[in-house]
Amino acid sequence: MSCRPASARPYVLLSCATxxxxxxxxASDQRLMLSNEDDLDRVDAVRASCDAILVGAATVRRDDPRLLVRSASRRADRLACGRPASPTKVTLTARGDLDPTxxxxTAxxxxRLVYCASGALDKARERVGRVATVVDGGEPVDLEWxxxxxxxxxxxxxxxxxxxxxxxxxxxxGLADELHLVVAPFFVGDRRAPRFVGEGRFPWNPGRRARLAETRQIGDVVLLRYALSDRCRDA
Structure with a gap:
């Protein structure tokens, strides 16, 4: 891995529906729809405001996302400002186990940027090096880098x-500035299913509460927007 660039990190916005x-x-083979159409349009607007969208390799394999701005008018606005129609796509992989199709x-x-653990770099370049830029991200992948x-x-x-x-x-x-958490009006109730996050030592805890910047009802779901750093200043 090359030396770390001497640049400030991007503003990091996490988006999730639960x-x-x-x-x-x-735990089924079908993707569970948690958001509704109005909320998906909100997510599309957030995508259009960003320079890059990042997902893990497991999400690429399981959900096969396109990660594109859906709205034609938003794509046109980006192009009019000299930006690409959709943000840069980014993924992280520890094993290089990615399908070029x-x-x-392809969408x-x-x-397309693939940040790969050093030990799987050759495998990742062999698999997707023709359709993406594969970057050595360290062993394990270093998020700050x-x-x-x-x-x-x-x-x-x-x-x-x-x-x-x-x-x-x-x-x-501690690398997140803002969290958009959408809550859908139903339970899954299956411990085999993936959760939002698992165990870990989080900077926000009973002794240090995150600031709730906004709550918004969007049809039958609720958006909770949390400010996780001083960089998120709007209330």
Whole structure:
């Protein structure tokens, strides 16, 4: 891994939807829909405001996300401002186990960055090196270095869309500035299903509460927007 770029890290916004009991999916093979159409449009607007969107490799494999701005008018606005139609796509992988036919790599014309653990670098480059830029992220992948490298590439605002392991890594490292947490009006109730985050030492605890910056009802879901650093100043 090269020396860490001498740049401030991007503003990091975490986005997640959960059931009432804190699950981000169920244990079936089908993706669980937690948000509604109005909330998905809100997420699309947030995407359009960002320079890059990051998900973990497990999310690429399980959900096969496109990570594109859906709204034609928002894409047009970005292009009119000299920006690409959709943000840069970013993923993190420890094993290099990625499929080059996944929509992360094939949908849209966005720049695609894969930050890979050093030990799996050759494997990742063999698999997806023709469809993405594969970057040595350290062993294990160093999130602070990744953020500094993204900043050096012009990323000022980063949206992290999961999954739970990646969210936990950003949160426990104190590298998140804002959290958008949407709560869907139902329970999953299956311990086999993935949760928002697992165990960990989080900077926000009973002795240091995160600041609730906004609550908003969006149809049958509720958005809770938390300010997690002094960089998130708007109430």
């Amino acid at each position: 059931s009432i009991d804190g699950y981000i999916d169920d 996944a929509r992360f790599f 849209g014309d966005s720049v 990744v953020l500094a490298d993204l900043s050096a590439r012009g990323v000022r605002r980063l949206m992290v869309e999961g999954g739970g392991t990646v969210h936990a890594q950003f949160l426990t490292a």
